[in-house]
Amino acid sequence: MxxxxxxxxxxxxxxxxxxxxxxxxxxxxxxxxxxxxxxxxxxxxxxxxxxxxxxxxxxxxxxxxxxxxxxxxxxxxxxxxxxxxxxxxxEKDVWQIFTIVTRERKKREIDPALSVLNRCAEGTKALKSPEGQAFHSQMRQLEEFVGFASKVADRVGSMKHGFAIQMAAKLLG
Amino acid sequence: MxxxxxxxxxxxxxxxxxxxxxxxxxxxxxxxxxxxxxxxxxxxxxxxxxxxxxxxxxxxxxxxxxxxxxxxxxxxxxxxxxxxxxxxxxEKDVWQIFTIVTRERKKREIDPALSVLNRCAEGTKALKSPEGQAFHSQMRQLEEFVGFASKVADRVGSMKHGFAIQMAAKLLG
DNA sequence: ATTTGCTTTCAGAATTCACTGAAACTTCCA
DNA sequence: TGGAAGTTTCAGTGAATTCTGAAAGCAAAT
Structure with missing residues (x-):
């Protein structure tokens, strides 16, 4: 053995x-x-x-x-x-690892997306044609959603371990 | 112009x-x-x-x-x-897109991690040496945390748009 | 001042990953 | 049954990424 x-x-x-x-x-x-x-x-x-x-x-x-x-x-x-x-x-603390990775991924994945979406939405807000308005609206929806995700990531990333556990427990309860 | x-x-x-x-x-x-x-x-x-x-x-x-x-x-x-x-x-609905991507990423990123961690934890649960126990404990902590993430992903992914908005509003309030 | 022990950088090699284009396949129509 | 229109597959090529190894840099010790 x-x-x-x-x-x-x-x-x-x-x-x-x-x-x-x-x-x-x-x-x-x-x-x-x-x-x-x-x-x-x-x-x-x-x-x-x-x-x-x-x-x-x-x-x-x-x-x-x-x-x-x-x-x-x-x-x-x-x-x-x-x-x-x-x-x-x-770093061995799991929650620490998680917050670090979250911060890093937000920086690399969410923030750049947000800036692209913002630019595309701003650049088309004055369009009159139906296609133009549809495009603008699509960009705004994406922008709003990703902005939301960004805030959530910030909030979660700055939580203390215990608080996050509580929150998750409520979510899963 | x-x-x-x-x-x-x-x-x-x-x-x-x-x-x-x-x-x-x-x-x-x-x-x-x-x-x-x-x-x-x-x-x-x-x-x-x-x-x-x-x-x-x-x-x-x-x-x-x-x-x-x-x-x-x-x-x-x-x-x-x-x-x-x-x-x-x-699919143009932002929330739909999000749930699809969440499901897919969970499948590719979270589930395999969970199975590795489970295997490593199980394979070392009987170890007696301090290093063995430390390793086991580290695996268990990771496993628990990733399992948590897995459940959260499931839950969020099956929420209706409106409910998710409410939840997020509370989180950000 | 020189040596010694370690860190840092980077050009080119190796590897991995994505893309092309063409051939094989499938399906519908005459 | 033949062929036209479209779909699917895949071997080979090309691009991007990662890794190596060696040389250069730096600071402590002699």
Missing amino acids: ASEAEQLKRARDEFVAQWGAMGSQWGINRTMAQIHALLMTSPEPIGTDEVMAELEISRGNAHTNLKELVTWGLVRVVVKKGERREFFEA | ASEAEQLKRARDEFVAQWGAMGSQWGINRTMAQIHALLMTSPEPIGTDEVMAELEISRGNAHTNLKELVTWGLVRVVVKKGERREFFEA
């Missing part, structure tokens, strides 16, 4: 691999998601070389994606005393 | 182009998003050849993406009497 350590390693490897594959489905690149998975399940901060070894990727790749994760706020840089190199540690 | 028809055409072209670019940001391919934008702003159903001409794409490409949109449920096939070829018409 497999030792505990083996079982754990196997589960963790699967998690890393699958979380990476999932990253692709979301708009996130595979390596970035894998590194995130690796860090989320690491008992302690790890360095670039460990990441390289574990995922069998190049230094450049590891570096770029670690820094991108730091930019997102999903990962923090840790300096150990007596050590010259940098270590990395992931 | 530009005629109304020109203004409309320009606005529509911009919408199609930008909605397409946005599609990339979301996990949707550019052409598919462009066709969707084209159909959403078309006063009447259009055929494959018009799509090809308007977007300057090949027949194969137009065909594949039109059919994919039909599979999603964002576009319907329309047959005109006396016409042999198929025409296509987009």
